[in-house]
Amino acid sequence: xxxxxxxxxxxxxxxxxxxxxxxxxxxxxxxxxxxxxxxxxxxxxxxxxxxxxxxxxxxxxxxxxxxxxxxxxxxxxxxxxxxxxxxxxxxxxxxxxxxxxxxxxxxxxxxxxxxxxxxxxxxxxxxxxxxxxxxxxxxxxxxxxxxxxxxxxxxxxxxxxxxxxxxxxxxxxxxxxxxxxxxxxxxxxxxxxxxxxxxxxxxxxxxxxxxxxxxxxxxxxxxxxxxxxxxxxxxxxxxxxxxxxxxxxxxxxxxxxxxxxxxxxxxxxxxxxxxxxxxxxxxxxxxxxxxxxxxxxxxxxxxxxxxxxxxxxxxxxxxxxxxxxxxxxxxxxxxxxxxxxxxxxxxxxxxxxxxxxxxxxxxxxxxxxxxxxxxxxxxxxxxxxxxxxxxxxxxxxxxxxxxxxxxxxxxxxxxxxxxxxxxxxxxxxxxxxxxxxxxxxxxxxxxxxxxxxxxxxxxxxxxxxxxxxxxxxxxxxxxxxxxx
RNA sequence: GGCGCGGUAGCCAAGUGGUAAGGCCGAGCUCUGCAAAAGCUCUAUUCGGCGGUUCGAUUCCGCCCCGCGCCUCCA
Numbered sequence: 001x002x003x004x005x006x007x008x009x010x011x012x013x014x015x016x017x018x019x020x021x022x023x024x025x026x027x028x029x030x031x032x033x034x035x036x037x038x039x040x041x042x043x044x045x046x047x048x049x050x051x052x053x054x055x056x057x058x059x060x061x062x063x064x065x066x067x068x069x070x071x072x073x074x075x076x077x078x079x080x081x082x083x084x085x086x087x088x089x090x091x092x093x094x095x096x097x098x099x100x101x102x103x104x105x106x107x108x109x110x111x112x113x114x115x116x117x118x119x120x121x122x123x124x125x126x127x128x129x130x131x132x133x134x135x136x137x138x139x140x141x142x143x144x145x146x147x148x149x150x151x152x153x154x155x156x157x158x159x160x161x162x163x164x165x166x167x168x169x170x171x172x173x174x175x176x177x178x179x180x181x182x183x184x185x186x187x188x189x190x191x192x193x194x195x196x197x198x199x200x201x202x203x204x205x206x207x208x209x210x211x212x213x214x215x216x217x218x219x220x221x222x223x224x225x226x227x228x229x230x231x232x233x234x235x236x237x238x239x240x241x242x243x244x245x246x247x248x249x250x251x252x253x254x255x256x257x258x259x260x261x262x263x264x265x266x267x268x269x270x271x272x273x274x275x276x277x278x279x280x281x282x283x284x285x286x287x288x289x290x291x292x293x294x295x296x297x298x299x300x301x302x303x304x305x306x307x308x309x310x311x312x313x314x315x316x317x318x319x320x321x322x323x324x325x326x327x328x329x330x331x332x333x334x335x336x337x338x339x340x341x342x343x344x345x346x347x348x349x350x351x352x353x354x355x356x357x358x359x360x361x362x363x364x365x366x367x368x369x370x371x372x373x374x375x376x377x378x379x380x381x382x383x384x385x386x387x388x389x390x391x392x393x394x395x396x397x398x399x400x401x402x403x404x405x406x407x408x409x410x411x412x413x414x415x416x417x418x419x420x421x422x423x424x425x426x427x428x429x430x431x432x433x434x435x436x437x438x439x440x441x442x443x444x445x446x447x448x449x450x451x452x453x454x455x456x457x458x459x460x461x462x463x464x465x466x467x468x469x470x471x472x473x474x475x476x477x478x479x480x481x482x483x484x
Numbered sequence: 485g486g487c488g489c490g491g492u493a494g495c496c497a498a499g500u501g502g503u504a505a506g507g508c509c510g511a512g513c514u515c516u517g518c519a520a521a522a523g524c525u526c527u528a529u530u531c532g533g534c535g536g537u538u539c540g541a542u543u544c545c546g547c548c549c550c551g552c553g554c555c556u557c558c559a
Contacts (some may be wrong), residue, residue: 024487024529026532029559030559031559032559033557033558035497039559040557041558041559042558043559044559045559047558048559049559069495075557076557077558079556087558112508116538149507160487160555161487161488162487162555180557183556185555185556185557188493211558214557215557235559237488237489237553237557237559238504238552238553238554238558238559239558239559240554241487241554241556241559242537242555242556242557243556243557245556246556246557265559266559267489267553268552268553268554270552270553273552274491274552274553275553275558306496307496307497307499308497308498308509310489311490311497312489312490312552312553313496314496314552316495316496316506318495318496318509319495319496319508320498320509321508321509322508322509323507324506325507325508325509326506326508329507329522331521331524332521332523336522348542359542360502374498380499382496382497382498382505382506382507383497383498383499383505383506384498385497385498385506385507386497386504386505386506386507387498387500387505387506389505389506389507390506393506393552394522396522397523397524417541423505431553433490447518448518453518456517456518457517457518457519460518460519464519469519469520470519470520471519471520471521472516472518472519472520472521473520473521478520478521479519480521
């Protein structure tokens with residue numbers, strides 16, 4: 001079954017397929033602006049795209065997917081930050097790029113095959129602007145900026161249906177400096193010494209020094225790395241207009257070809273029922289949640305599996321709790337299934353996760369195959385998760401024939417790989433107890449082994465008073481912070 | 485004002501023209517020196533309201549109520 005995905009342009013489900021003869025699927029995902037830490041709303045989009053990438057790799061082959069995600073390292077916000085901090089642009093963007101990469105790694109996102117930066121492709125952007133000027137799709141304004149002439153592109157507004165929108169003309173849009181029309185947008189922004197510091201490049205012929213507008217970077221980098229026509233372009237819904245609308249206008253006017261065969265937009269994450277904002281105090285970064293004691297993998301689970309990617313997802317701390325508990329259950333079940341398959345405890349961690357040999361051939365009766373179908377049907381992650389738990393349940397209750405269970409297990413692991421739920425031992429989710437606590441726990445363990453239950457109980461109370469509970473097992477114990 | 489999305493058990497959430505997946509929480513059971521953990525079982529006669537189409541609607545149509553997002557540089 002081919003992967004079906006909603007296409008924002010035609011507003012229908014469409015199968016994904018490579019369009020070039022080399023069979024490589026070309027996929028561009030609009031990346032972050034590196035001027036501050038990305039928040040969990042940003043990561044919802046990136047995690048969703050990561051699952052899509054994984055699904056594509058299983059469908060078309062690992063070497064038949066090319067995934068590009070850019071870094072916007074020059075724009076109003078990054079430049080604004082240099083002015084605030086009085087530090088060079090490169091220093092600031094490097095800092096936040098590193099931070100972004102660390103967060104992505106913690107969330108178990110596969111690195112894209114290419115991660116171009118806007119500043120690394122100035123030349124390509126300038127070239128493209130020049131072509132647009134030559135073709136009459138762009139014009140130079142009095143101050144040396146260059147604007148795209150929206151009226152020159154008949155198809156403008158098809159993606160966002162902007163023609164059907166009643167444009168809300170605010171002061172911000174009305175006082176547009178040198179544009180001929182409010183709808184026109186900047187391709188090249190003339191250098192302003194008082195705002196831009198030393199951030200400037202030589203402009204297209206006929207324009208002055210300055211820097212590229214935001215939209216042109218994606219058009220130029222997509223062309224440079226993936227060619228004139230790509231198979232899929234993705235991003236958050238907010239990018240649908242104007243960003244993606246403008247990209248289409250630029251690319252198609254410049255190249256004379258369809259820019260992207262498929263458009264996909266993931267919906268926003270809300271927090272406590274409303275948009276995240278610093279002033280509302282509901283603004284979270286990954287670091288904020290880790291500091292509250294949630295594992296990054298649980299954050300990934302919450303961002304991805306708790307709601308359909310094309311529906312707004314309301315994020316709350318309650319949902320984080322649910323995510324963390326459900327995740328622990330998955331790990332425990334996988335470990336047990338591994339034992340049933342004759343593996344030593346924890347050995348399931350070493351089974352190959354992306355073994356696709358079985359996943360497509362199975363019948364629909366297999367719950368893990370149904371996970372796969374859910375994912376292929378418009379990336380329905382919550383449905384896939386439901387099927388996944390049904391599969392776990394089958395493991396637990398009916399058992400699986402011994403010679404079959406490794407196959408079952410590897411299917412389950414394949415699905416987890418697509419989810420991007422990295423395998424960590426359940427104990428890795430536990431907080432580390434201080435030395436004083438481990439010492440007490442050790443003392444109690446000895447007391448228990450020698451059947452000195454009075455001391456053991458006293459020590460349990462002592463541990464509880466210190467905020468730790470001790471969970472006895474057959475061959476040892478675990479320590480957990482006391483639950484509130 | 486315009487464009488778009490959603491209202492399913494205490495919470496989150498999938499879903500279909502034929503009669504409600506799954507997760508969290510909660511309860512019971514098994515296990516256990518205690519305490520947990522873990523597993524099992526149970527938990528919506530019902531899908532915002534009112535009409536309509538239909539043999540039959542949560543699912544299709546109409547109206548209404550409520551919530552949310554976006555409308556030029558925010559994933």
